[in-house]
Amino acid sequence: MLADIFINPFVDMFAAPDFLMQVLWEGLVSGILYALIALGFVLIFRSSRIFNFAQGIMVVFAALTLVGLHAYGVPAWISVALTLGVMFVLALTIERVVLRPLVGQPDIILFMATIGITLFLIGFGETIFGGENKVMISSELGIPTGDTVMEPFGGLLILQHLDITVVIVATLLVLALLAFLNYTQMGRAIRALGDDHQAALSVGISLQTIWVLVWFIAGIIALVTGIAWGARAGVSFALEVIAYKALPVLMLGGLESITGAIVGGLMIGMLEKLFEIYWGQPLLGGNTETWFAFVLALIVLLFRPQGLFGEKIIERV
Amino acid sequence: MKDTEGYVTADGRQIGGVLMEMRDITLKFGGVVAINDISFDIREGEIRAIIGPNGAGKSSMLNIISGFYTPSVGEVWYKGSKRPPMKPYEVARQGVARTFQNIALFEGMTVLDNVMTGRLTHMHAGVFSQALWWGKARDEEMENREKVEKVIDFLEIQAIRKTPVGRLPYGLKKRVELARALAAEPSILLLDEPMAGMNVEEKEDMSRFILDVNDEFGTTIALIEHDMGVVMDLSDRVVVMDYGKKIGDGTPDEVRNNQDVIDAYLGVPH
Numbered sequence: 001m002l003a004d005i006f007i008n009p010f011v012d013m014f015a016a017p018d019f020l021m022q023v024l025w026e027g028l029v030s031g032i033l034y035a036l037i038a039l040g041f042v043l044i045f046r047s048s049r050i051f052n053f054a055q056g057i058m059v060v061f062a063a064l065t066l067v068g069l070h071a072y073g074v075p076a077w078i079s080v081a082l083t084l085g086v087m088f089v090l091a092l093t094i095e096r097v098v099l100r101p102l103v104g105q106p107d108i109i110l111f112m113a114t115i116g117i118t119l120f121l122i123g124f125g126e127t128i129f130g131g132e133n134k135v136m137i138s139s140e141l142g143i144p145t146g147d148t149v150m151e152p153f154g155g156l157l158i159l160q161h162l163d164i165t166v167v168i169v170a171t172l173l174v175l176a177l178l179a180f181l182n183y184t185q186m187g188r189a190i191r192a193l194g195d196d197h198q199a200a201l202s203v204g205i206s207l208q209t210i211w212v213l214v215w216f217i218a219g220i221i222a223l224v225t226g227i228a229w230g231a232r233a234g235v236s237f238a239l240e241v242i243a244y245k246a247l248p249v250l251m252l253g254g255l256e257s258i259t260g261a262i263v264g265g266l267m268i269g270m271l272e273k274l275f276e277i278y279w280g281q282p283l284l285g286g287n288t289e290t291w292f293a294f295v296l297a298l299i300v301l302l303f304r305p306q307g308l309f310g311e312k313i314i315e316r317v
Numbered sequence: 318m319k320d321t322e323g324y325v326t327a328d329g330r331q332i333g334g335v336l337m338e339m340r341d342i343t344l345k346f347g348g349v350v351a352i353n354d355i356s357f358d359i360r361e362g363e364i365r366a367i368i369g370p371n372g373a374g375k376s377s378m379l380n381i382i383s384g385f386y387t388p389s390v391g392e393v394w395y396k397g398s399k400r401p402p403m404k405p406y407e408v409a410r411q412g413v414a415r416t417f418q419n420i421a422l423f424e425g426m427t428v429l430d431n432v433m434t435g436r437l438t439h440m441h442a443g444v445f446s447q448a449l450w451w452g453k454a455r456d457e458e459m460e461n462r463e464k465v466e467k468v469i470d471f472l473e474i475q476a477i478r479k480t481p482v483g484r485l486p487y488g489l490k491k492r493v494e495l496a497r498a499l500a501a502e503p504s505i506l507l508l509d510e511p512m513a514g515m516n517v518e519e520k521e522d523m524s525r526f527i528l529d530v531n532d533e534f535g536t537t538i539a540l541i542e543h544d545m546g547v548v549m550d551l552s553d554r555v556v557v558m559d560y561g562k563k564i565g566d567g568t569p570d571e572v573r574n575n576q577d578v579i580d581a582y583l584g585v586p587h
């Protein structure tokens with residue numbers, strides 16, 4: 001029994017390194033999407049102290065809008081542009097109708113407001129686009145199908161072209177976001193607001209502008225993850241679950257850390273796959289991916305309450 | 318003195334007309350009257366000090382000028398017109414920069430990035446051109462960088478440009494905060510106890526910087542300070558507050574010889 005836990009899995013990994021690579025690759029594909037979603041959470045949390053419960057439904061809503069517009073005969077790429085427009089209007093509306101009137105309320109009220117946004121988007125999405133499952137317009141968007149087979153260590157490694165595309169696009173988006181945050185004035189304003197509200201106001205940062213901006217960024221992230229996940233699993237309200245995968249990432253990475261979101265996302269994506277294949281399936285009958293990340297995060301929190309990368313808690317005046 | 322007339326200081330500097338004027342300001346927090354019917358003005362190019370014992374209402378006054386607090390009664394006049402109620406960020410965009418009594422910096426960001434945020438009041442390029450690093454945004458970024466580097470040189474903090482602010486000692490943080498405010502090229506600079514908690518040498522440096530800023534850029538400065546020696550050396554005119562009231566207003570010499578002020582500072586019971 002102890003050998004099954006502490007020895008055999010590693011023996012298996014060394015015996016078939018090609019398979020290990022396959023497992024890690026698949027973990028990476030999910031991981032980068034978790035990282036993206038977590039980044040959306042972190043940006044909103046840092047600039048408004050709001051834990052955005054609606055992030056998951058925004059993924060569904062973006063994917064539904066995209067597929068729905070296309071179903072009305074709008075060309076694929078124009079649908080993408082229009083969906084971005086819709087996400088922007090959504091960000092504007094949320095700021096104006098929900099956030100602005102609630103400014104200064106306790107955090108829990110704002111959290112509840114995002115539950116309200118979630119319920120609204122579920123109802124609104126169903127009314128306009130219908131609740132039944134849809135197919136992502138992958139080929140219309142030029143997302144390649146098929147796969148590339150490689151033979152590392154004389155073994156076999158299969159890379160789905162869809163997965164390769166997802167990893168490339170998501171990586172580019174993460175890098176673009178980092179560049180935006182670090183090298184533009186608006187990006188500095190977003191980070192500044194996360195560090196100190198008073199100081200941010202004193203240098204002329206408008207809360208409202210930043211809020212619209214971070215919610216729009218969350219909307220862009222929602223669309224990209226919606227396309228990526230939708231292309232694998234279809235477009236339905238079940239897509240929401242990908243956002244719940246961001247929760248353990250946030251517990252691990254810290255709610256305020258941009259680095260934490262990215263590293264945490266990749267770590268969880270890969271570790272949960274590794275655990276499932278080498279421990280979960282042989283020992284626990286599989287299906288560990290639904291809970292593994294949470295348990296891992298809880299264990300980490302026992303030792304580091306601020307998360308792995310949690311930034312120092314800054315007192316607010 | 319008329320509003321538009323200036324005066325010449327003891328050290329021969331020409332001071333201009335009224336830049337900022339507080340008229341009959343009262344500020345209440347529930348039952349506490351933090352500021353009780355105070356009026357005074359700040360003139361173009363001058364260094365104006367606000368002094369007074371703890372809890373006198375000095376910071377509250379600065380918070381009103383910078384838009385963080387809204388007075389219960391009274392008017393703020395700026396550049397010749399009455400200022401409507403404004404949010405702090407709107408006030409900042411009108412050329413009012415400030416530092417805080419308890420240092421408010423962006424601790425996770427580098428010194429350079431902190432000072433760069435001081436340029437946000439001069440941002441014209443839209444979000445989208447910034448996101449795409451387009452023409453106008455790029456030119457602006459370059460221009461901002463140049464100005465910021467000058468401020469950094471001016472305040473002699475080149476060596477720590479890339480250091481995250483959270484790691485700096487207290488005295489340097491105060492200087493970075495001043496740098497961020499200066500980067501805005503403000504019409505008026507508000508400093509809330511810029512020398513509090515500093516040692517003698519650091520105080521001397523900070524005094525020199527404040528004088529240099531005023532001298533080189535002609536920036537109008539309003540500062541709160543506890544150290545009487547410093548105040549007397551630096552400032553052209555002084556407002557003295559005590560328990561929310563104004564008990565003195567004039568040149569350092571006038572204020573020093575004012576009986577109410579002497580009483581307040583010696584702690585004569587009210």
Ligand SMILES: Nc1ncnc2c1ncn2[C@@H]1O[C@H](COP(=O)(O)OP(=O)(O)OP(=O)(O)O)[C@@H](O)[C@H]1O
Nearest residue numbers: 346349351369370371372373374375376377378418
């Ligand atoms: N936000 C606030 N809410 C409630 N009361 C406040 C607030 N800000 C200031 N006060 C009160 O107003 C009074 C004046 O405070 P203020 O900070 O302006 O004094 P100060 O002159 O700056 O004192 P110090 O020298 O200690 O900094 C105090 O009684 C303070 O408790």
Ligand SMILES: [Mg+2]
Nearest residue numbers: 375376377418
């Ligand atoms: Mg004070």
